[in-house]
Amino acid sequence: MSKMEVKTSLLDNMIGVGDMVLIEPLSEDTFIENLKKRFDHNEIYTYIGSVVISMNPYKSLPIYTAEKVEEYRNRNFYELSPHIYALADEAYRSLREQDNDQCILITGESGAGKTEASKFVMSYVAAVCGKGQEVNKVKEQLLQSNPVLEAFGNAKTVRNDNSSRFGKYMDIEFDFKGDPLGGVISNYLLEKSRVVKQPRGERNFHIFYQLLSGASDDTLKKLKLDRDFSKYNYLSLDSATVNGLDDAASFRTVRVQSILELVAAVLKLGNIEFKPESRCNGYDESRVKDKNDLKEMCELLGIEQSVLERAFSFRTVEAKMEKVSTTLNVAQAYYARDALAKNLYSRLFSWLVNRINESIKAQTKTRKKVMGVLDIYGFEIFEENSFEQFIINYCNEKLQQIFIELTLREEQEEYVREDIEWTNIEYFNNAIICDLIENNKNGILAMLDEECLRPGTVTDETFLDKLNTVCAEHQHFESRQSKNSKFLTDHSLPHNCFRIQHYAGKVLYRAEGFVDKNNDLLYRDLSQAMYKANHSLIKILFPEGNPAKVNLKRPPTAGFQFRASVGTLMKNLLTKNPNYIRCIKPNDKKAAHIFTDSLVCHQVRYLGLMENVRVRRAGYAFRQAYDPCLERYKMLCKQTWPHWKGPARLGVEVLLTDLQVPAEEFAYGRSKIFIRNPRTLFFLEEKRSRCLEDLATLIQKIFRGWKCRTHFLLLKKSQVVVAAWYRRFAQQKKYQNIRSSALVFQSFIRGWKARKLLRELKHKKRCEEAVTTISAYWHGTQARRELRHLKHEARSKQAVSVIWACWQGTKARRELKCLKEEARRKHAVAVIWAYWLGLKVRREYRKFFRANAGKKIYDFTIQRIIQKYFLGLKKTMPSMSPIDKSWPARPYGFLDRTHQELRRIFHLWRCKKYRSQFTEEKKATYKEKLAASELFKDKKALYPSSVGQPFKGDYVEITKNPKYQKLNSFAEDKVLLADVVSKINRANGKVTPRIFLLTKKSLVLADQKTGQVKASVPLLDLSSVSVSTQNDGFFALKLKEGSTSAAKGDFLLSSDRLIEIITKLHCIGATSADRNQISIDISDEFLVQFKQDKVCVKFIQGTPKNGNGVACKRKNNRLLEVSVPSP
Secondary structure, eight states: OOTTSOOOOTTTTOSSOSBGGGOSSOOHHHHHHHHHHHHHTTOOEEEETTEEEEEOOSSOOSOSSHHHHHHHTTOOTTTSSOOHHHHHHHHHHHHHHHOOOEEEEEEOOTTSSHHHHHHHHHHHHHHHSOOSHHHHHHHHHHHHHHHHHHHHHEEOOSSOTTEEOSEEEEEEEEOTTSOEEEEEEEEEOOOGGGGTOOOTTOOOBHHHHHHHHHSOHHHHHHTTOOSOGGGOTTSOSTTSSOTTOOHHHHGGGOOOHHHHHHHHHHHHHHTOOEEEEEOTTSOEEEEESOHHHHHHHHHHHTOOHHHHHHHTTEEEEEETTEEEEEEOOHHHHHHHHHHHHHHHHHHHHHHHHHHHHHHHSOSOOSOOEEEEEEEOOOOOOOSSBOHHHHHHHHHHHHHHHHHHHHHHHHHHHHHHHTTOOOOOOOOOOTHHHHHHHHOTTTSHHHHHHHHHHSSSOOOHHHHHHHHHHHSTTOTTEEETTSTTSOTTTOOSSOTTEEEEEETTEEEEEEOTTHHHHHHOOOOHHHHHHHHTOOSTTHHHHOGGGOGGGOOOSOOOOHHHHHHHHHHHHHHHHHTSEEEEEEEEOSOSSOOTTOOOHHHHHHHHHHTTHHHHHHHHHSSOSEEEEHHHHHHHHGGGSTTTSSOOOSOHHHHHHHHHHHTTOOGGGEEEOSSEEEESOHHHHHHHHHHHHHHHHHHHHHHHHHHHHHHHHHHHHHHHHHHHHHHHHHHHHHHHHHHHHHHHHHHHHHHHHHHHHHHHHHHHHHHHHHHHHHHHHHHHHHHHHHHHHHHHHHHHHHHHHHHHHHHHHHHHHHHHHHHHHHHHHHHHHHHHHHHHHHHHHHHHHHHHHHHHHHHHHHHHHHHHHHHHHHHHHHHHHHHTOOOSOTTOOOOOOOSSGGGHHHHHHHHHHHHHHHHHHHHTTOOHHHHHHHHHHHHHHHHHTTTOTTHHHHHTSOOOSBSSOTTTOGGGHHHHHHOOSOOSEEEEEEEEOTTTOOEEEEEEEEOSSEEEEEETTTOOEEEEEEGGGEEEEEEOSSSOOEEEEEEOTTSGGGGSBOEEEEOTTHHHHHHHHHHHHHHOSSSOOOEEEEOSEEEEEETTEEEEEEEEEOOOTTSSSOEEEEEETTEEEEEEOOO
């Protein structure tokens, strides 16, 4: 980034004060007012040095986008406005670049937004770390662990609809590049008492409601559950549904059947109720009222009902080698039931955390960098505070102690690092409160454990009496009998309560339930009963129930376990660089835009925020590196503005000297400038603001001058360009005018010259033409003169010839006339002679002429009529189609036989012509059709329907179908016909489909499905075929007696192609020379040989049972009746 680039700073455009260390004057009122002012402008984050204060806005804000992530990525902590991303980025960069393990401590009361803050931190780290398939997988696993833990560990409280009822600490492990490798989750003090009882206005853990709302009907049926919340005693009804929480949609995160079975078992366990039953010894014994819920629970967990029922009624106490069995009364049975429910749920939760750790743990064993995120319950002060609030507030006391220690240590280390004199800071040390609670001898937790372990009657009152005895003089402990209680005037302190003055204020604890909750006792009988379950998880959750590993030692108390966990956590936090997020909720209504001053003030007090500000302000309130400080304030000094070329520290010294800042207000460190009083910083900011205004005015002036000059130069340049373009246009126009004028002038000159040349050429041409014309006229005159002379001579010669010719003509005509006269006379004599001869002949033959004239006329007439008939027949000939039966009408009756004979001859002739077009295959088909006509026409009712159907032969495509390949190879000759026929059973008349193959030598019957040959009959063994006259497809193949094929008798078959099958059989017999022709018997009643019996097959017309089909029924041993539908 260049030094002239302006950076956005924490101090720029501040709403209120972004860092509480700089607030002036410092008081609780100004602190609250500053928070309220920033909250009203949706500025929910504020700093106290490096600590982030987070206000819950109770609404979505657009400050967590991907653009915001990039904005805060790799930026200095104070470089931008306060944000949780700034703290997350500072922690991540310190871990990656400086190799320092980090921890982020998120504290605050329920509903302040701790869980959401931890999600934002994890999402930011996931967004800025490396990319890759494995890295993305690890990030996804870390982020997806939250919904499961929220389902089992969060619940709706009066302060928060999604309150974490357990403490969570997650260590995220990174490699040397800063990429996540995995993580480890630790949980602290699950509020398991919520499983059996919830305060008014609150509800149980989310998973119970998610299961009943989101599971399918089949799942609920398997788990033996009902959707109605009111049927379960462990579920409160006044807050069963929560606005903004979709239980059904959240159920998708948990769908493991074994886990859901345990959740269902907890619900069933709450419905088990007990009744007293008196015994002979005078003691009451508990018994289960309704065993249905107990039975269903035992079925879910795989436990024998009698074993669990006995565990609710008896308790076995072991001491060394002795066992004593005592009965449980109703109250003890309810206690045992609730203890089992709480232990079952809490152990299931711990098992879930372990399983999540197994899935997200780092797979490599190399050294890892660690970032811890602590999301733990804040300080709690309710109307009624019990054991849970006590240990929660103890944890917060420890966190406050480590916070003060680490803050002071960090402050001191920075002063030493920067070579600044360290002054001791006075602050309230809450170690005395921690000692009051955790001291091994006189601490409250130690006395509680001692009270739980001592023999005899142990009650909450005896525990309180012991506290009054041991802690009576402690200045932070109060009770009715302690010296600090002032019970004569303080009537707000009940007898069964005690009060501890925490760093955050006084908290009144009710001693009732402390002993039982600390014991957290689960009877050994119940542990052993649960270990006997067949469920896959129960044995893992209750290992102490194993009879082979009986441990007579008393299990550690809840207080001891929690104190050990807190101690481990504190040691872990002390090894890491801390980062703090203090969460505050603005109101109890969970509504946006509402800021309750008293509530916020209460949280500011118990979070110790004022104490934190005072610690930071005890030395120097503000510190900044030299480079950004000089970059921000260099405009305040002429020597450092606009560029300082020396070291940054020297520039800052020159700057502060020039501004005459008192020397006691600042100190020079090795890399930072330290400012003691916020007023000095505000003085610098005020001068910077005025200077920025002056600079802005100067920049505006220079910018306006530059803009005007630029505009003027642009106008000038534009004017020059316009003028140049205009001059160019004008000269171009002038040139075009001159050029067009020159072209016109040139064209006129060229026209005049051309016309002049044309005139000269025309004159020359006319002169040449005139000479030619004169010469032509002269030659013409000479020729005409010569011609006249020649014509005159010719006319003289021609006149003589003409006269001679005329004379010769006249002479010839005269001679011709004489010849004609002589010829006429000769012709007249010949004509007269001819007439005379004719008359003479007629007279001679007159009698013959009259006798033969009629016959000749008749013959002539007949000849003409026949000629006309043939010519007319030629014109009206019919078509060449053999089926065309039209023929011209007969014109004369005497030609009737001729007419019919000609018709017959013509028909035979055109049939011959038609046949000559047939192929051999077609000729064979027509021969078969002709044979079928001769066999069945007017004999079989089925025949007319087969006329229009061609004989195809292969109807099952036996050569193409791989299913019948073996069958095709079985037939030795060419297959003439292949079809599916129905074989009639000889016993009952039922039909079976068969493949029917016909070759020139044999016929074959095969199974339709498998293609296996059932029968093969040579045609030599076939004697005849019998069919009926009805419209059916039945036919009987009669075999020769004594032949090999006739052992089982004749075959009775049925086929829709009966005509084709029998015709082909007939044709094969007709064309074969080595066998006789097969006879065809057409009759409605014929005999068939079935093995040794002859059966009569009789065809009758009727209505079969199956509708319109043909039915075959065996009447007796001698009759087979076939019912054929009426036509």
